Amino acid sequence: MKHLLGIRELSADQITHLLDTADSFRDISKREIKKVPALRGRTVINLFFEPSTRTRTSFEIAAKRLSADAVNISVSTSSVSKGETLLDTARNLEAMAPDCIVIRHSSAGAAQHLARVCKAAIVNAGDGSHEHPTQALLDALTIREHKGRVEGLKVAILGDILHSRVARSNIYLLSKLGASISVAGPGTLVPPEFAGLIEQGVLLERRIEDAIIGADVVMVLRIQRERQTDAFFPSMREYAVQYGLHLSHLNLAASEAIVMHPGPMNRGIEIASEIADGGRSLILDQVTNGVAVRMAVLYLLAGAGQDGNGPSSGGSMSDVEAESRAAGGVRGRTRKAKRGTRN
Amino acid sequence: MRLLIQNGYVIDPSQGINTGGNVFLEDGRVVGLSNFSDGVPEGAEVFDATGLIVAPGFIDMHVHLREPGHEYQETIASGAAAAVAGGFTTVCAMPNTNPVNDNAAVTRFVIEQAQRAGLANVFPIGAISKTSEGAELAEMGEMKDAGIVAVSDDGRPVPTAGIMRRAMEYARGFDLPVVDHCEDKSLARGGVMHEGHWSLVLGMHGMPAAAEEVDAERDCLLAELTGARVHLAHVSTSGAIEAVRRAKEKGLPVTCEVAPHHWTLTDEAVQDYDSNTKMSPPLRSQDHVDAILEGLRNGTIDAIASDHAPHHADEKALEYDQAPFGIVGLETAIGLALDRLVHPGTISLERLIELCATNPARILHLADCGTLRAGARADLTILDPELTWTFDASQSKSKSRNTPFDGYTFRGAAVATIVAGRVVHLHPDRARIKLKTVKAFAS
Numbered sequence: 001m002k003h004l005l006g007i008r009e010l011s012a013d014q015i016t017h018l019l020d021t022a023d024s025f026r027d028i029s030k031r032e033i034k035k036v037p038a039l040r041g042r043t044v045i046n047l048f049f050e051p052s053t054r055t056r057t058s059f060e061i062a063a064k065r066l067s068a069d070a071v072n073i074s075v076s077t078s079s080v081s082k083g084e085t086l087l088d089t090a091r092n093l094e095a096m097a098p099d100c101i102v103i104r105h106s107s108a109g110a111a112q113h114l115a116r117v118c119k120a121a122i123v124n125a126g127d128g129s130h131e132h133p134t135q136a137l138l139d140a141l142t143i144r145e146h147k148g149r150v151e152g153l154k155v156a157i158l159g160d161i162l163h164s165r166v167a168r169s170n171i172y173l174l175s176k177l178g179a180s181i182s183v184a185g186p187g188t189l190v191p192p193e194f195a196g197l198i199e200q201g202v203l204l205e206r207r208i209e210d211a212i213i214g215a216d217v218v219m220v221l222r223i224q225r226e227r228q229t230d231a232f233f234p235s236m237r238e239y240a241v242q243y244g245l246h247l248s249h250l251n252l253a254a255s256e257a258i259v260m261h262p263g264p265m266n267r268g269i270e271i272a273s274e275i276a277d278g279g280r281s282l283i284l285d286q287v288t289n290g291v292a293v294r295m296a297v298l299y300l301l302a303g304a305g306q307d308g309n310g311p312s313s314g315g316s317m318s319d320v321e322a323e324s325r326a327a328g329g330v331r332g333r334t335r336k337a338k339r340g341t342r343n
Numbered sequence: 344m345r346l347l348i349q350n351g352y353v354i355d356p357s358q359g360i361n362t363g364g365n366v367f368l369e370d371g372r373v374v375g376l377s378n379f380s381d382g383v384p385e386g387a388e389v390f391d392a393t394g395l396i397v398a399p400g401f402i403d404m405h406v407h408l409r410e411p412g413h414e415y416q417e418t419i420a421s422g423a424a425a426a427v428a429g430g431f432t433t434v435c436a437m438p439n440t441n442p443v444n445d446n447a448a449v450t451r452f453v454i455e456q457a458q459r460a461g462l463a464n465v466f467p468i469g470a471i472s473k474t475s476e477g478a479e480l481a482e483m484g485e486m487k488d489a490g491i492v493a494v495s496d497d498g499r500p501v502p503t504a505g506i507m508r509r510a511m512e513y514a515r516g517f518d519l520p521v522v523d524h525c526e527d528k529s530l531a532r533g534g535v536m537h538e539g540h541w542s543l544v545l546g547m548h549g550m551p552a553a554a555e556e557v558d559a560e561r562d563c564l565l566a567e568l569t570g571a572r573v574h575l576a577h578v579s580t581s582g583a584i585e586a587v588r589r590a591k592e593k594g595l596p597v598t599c600e601v602a603p604h605h606w607t608l609t610d611e612a613v614q615d616y617d618s619n620t621k622m623s624p625p626l627r628s629q630d631h632v633d634a635i636l637e638g639l640r641n642g643t644i645d646a647i648a649s650d651h652a653p654h655h656a657d658e659k660a661l662e663y664d665q666a667p668f669g670i671v672g673l674e675t676a677i678g679l680a681l682d683r684l685v686h687p688g689t690i691s692l693e694r695l696i697e698l699c700a701t702n703p704a705r706i707l708h709l710a711d712c713g714t715l716r717a718g719a720r721a722d723l724t725i726l727d728p729e730l731t732w733t734f735d736a737s738q739s740k741s742k743s744r745n746t747p748f749d750g751y752t753f754r755g756a757a758v759a760t761i762v763a764g765r766v767v768h769l770h771p772d773r774a775r776i777k778l779k780t781v782k783a784f785a786s
Binding site for chain 2: 086107108109127128131162165168191194
């Protein structure tokens with residue numbers, strides 16, 4: 001695997017390897033010194049054409065905890081009429097020899113577009129309504145952490161499925177790992193063709209209640225206000241009443257059901273605050289796991305993982321440690337880092 | 344100047360001719376057909392067409408030549424060169440230039456530029472409405488006098504049925520066909536590809552088939568209301584073809600064309616986000632492709648037109664949703680027709696010639712074109728159905744290279760293009776033509 005452009009083209013083994021790698025990186029964020037030298041001397045560029053706080057910060061922290069040099073570029077617009085083209089931007093960045101470019105863009109296919117011209121590893125951090133692979137990976141990591149598995153789970157995804165890259169990536173990923181998926185939302189935002197998105201099929205429900213019945217995981221998507229002016233639904237009020245997740249809904253779900261949301265939340269619209277802040281909610285766990293997942297992705301694409309130990313070859317975490325030692329010695333650097341904190 | 348096309352197999356559906364023979368051309372006109380045994384007329388040069396199909400010159404009734412205004416994409420000269428390289432002797436230039444061809448001055452300019460280029464015949468199509476804004480009618484009468492053969496607001500379809508009705512009624516007075524690009528913009532809005540499975544997978548806004556079909560149905564109803572001649576451009580959906588079929592059944596003067604990419608590719612081709620798969624109407628799903636093949640077979644579809652739409656590489660290098668719609672098509676249309684329609688047996692060679700020559704001439708009332716009748720223009724397309732060749736976009740005569748068919752290999756080609764009795768193009772792979780006898784052509 002050279003790039004991470006989407007989940008659709010990954011195998012279950014590749015996904016599992018990414019998740020296993022992420023699992024092993026989780027500890028680093030719990031240490032006092034949250035840094036390992038795995039990507040020392042590597043450059044990661046976060047190229048964000050859409051506003052993002054969570055994802056950009058998460059990638060930046062992930063890169064820094066692996067000792068990579070992280071550069072953040074935020075471009076307010078990708079408008080054709082002004083500024084340089086995406087390809088020119090990419091070629092210019094490429095000329096500075098980064099090892100990895102993380103891109104968030106409003107156009108579907110933007111990450112693929114870069115991958116065609118760049119030697120650097122490309123990580124898709126969300127492209128239009130297409131895919132958001134690291135979000136799906138962190139969601140799966142969170143589910144695995146709390147449920148011990150993904151296989152056999154029933155997952156309900158609620159809300160604006162049509163425009164959601166999170167929904168697509170999650171549908172691909174969770175079904176590849178053996179979960180069954182049902183989705184529900186307004187008819188305008190859940191086209192019937194979604195049933196055939198994956199071979200196993202997606203169960204489409206009209207009412208969110210029907211999707212939630214027996215669900216082990218309830219995933220709520222953000223609703224964007226501009227969909228109202230585009231006549232996808234009549235009002236935020238009606239959306240909250242008809243399609244928002246309320247406390248009473250959780251009685252329909254499986255007894256140990258968990259609730260997730262990719263953020264940022266519209267409290268009281270798609271999700272009631274009592275749920276978001278309640279014991280079933282894993283929303284902040286998702287954010288925590290996001291760092292581990294992005295460390296794994298950067299490590300495998302921009303780091304030692306590229307030297308023949310990509311996910312397809314099924315390396316394990318002991319490989320990770322062995323390689324970072326080989327690449328300069330974990331112990332030596334850790335000592336250096338510790339000395340640093342003393343000064 | 345006299346030219347004898349010798350020993351070919353002549354197919355001219357306008358006269359029901361389907362036989363071996365010679366065609367004699369003199370002073371830019373067809374003199375007539377003669378038997379193999381007849382001698383070479385005095386002073387005539389000879390084109391040996393042994394093993395080749397001799398047909399009336401092909402007419403591409405839907406091309407964008409970009410001049411005036413977008414000469415960096417194409418000029419009338421480069422577009423005409425691409426036309427004859429692709430086997431077309433005649434093209435009809437859509438009016439969405441800058442300025443729009445909505446008045447006689449622009450019409451005359453297009454015709455003069457084409458005469459200067461001196462390759463293909465170029466017949467301009469005038470705008471329906473002023474600057475194609477769909478509000479006030481363009482000066483169709485003046486443009487007709489200047490040489491337009493139809494009216495169309497192609498690409499910016501007339502948005503309201505009310506204006507379209509007036510346009511049809513007015514155009515009827517000048518016996519001009521109204522050519523419509525069927526697309527209800529309120530349904531297609533923001534769409535960059537066909538709406539369906541692949542638009543969901545790729546996360547891009549889709550244009551539903553219904554966006555085309557709503558307008559196709561509207562135009563058929565208005566054809567009935569107004570009695571105008573209506574021609575639906577590049578139909579791409581089963582519903583649009585069905586609308587035309589029903590209109591024809593009622594005896595309405597409704598015709599339609601299809602573009603080669605719509606029978607060759609499906610929306611699955613979009614999956615790599617290659618903007619050379621982006622055009623309007625978009626590549627559709629297989630059920631629509633099947634309907635097009637059936638329409639070509641059963642006669643519902645009248646014409647093949649390339650919708651040649653050159654765009655600069657820089658424009659097509661943008662993100663898929665930002666890149667402009669359209670692909671070049673003049674040089675691959677006949678290859679795709681022979682390879683994908685004739686050889687698999689969907690249509691016969693005779694039907695192909697009807698779609699590319701006879702019918703376009705009939706729809707546009709080009710009495711002198713699309714036929715080998717004595718006195719007609721000496722425009723001929725000579726086909727080698729067996730020539731296997733590979734299209735190399737870098738060698739294209741067009742100024743633009745935006746095609747999904749670069750590197751495609753075709754069985755069947757237009758090997759010679761003759762305009763006004765002059766051989767203006769020979770296929771680069773000329774193995775089957777005995778060149779020594781082609782004295783009229785200086786390469």
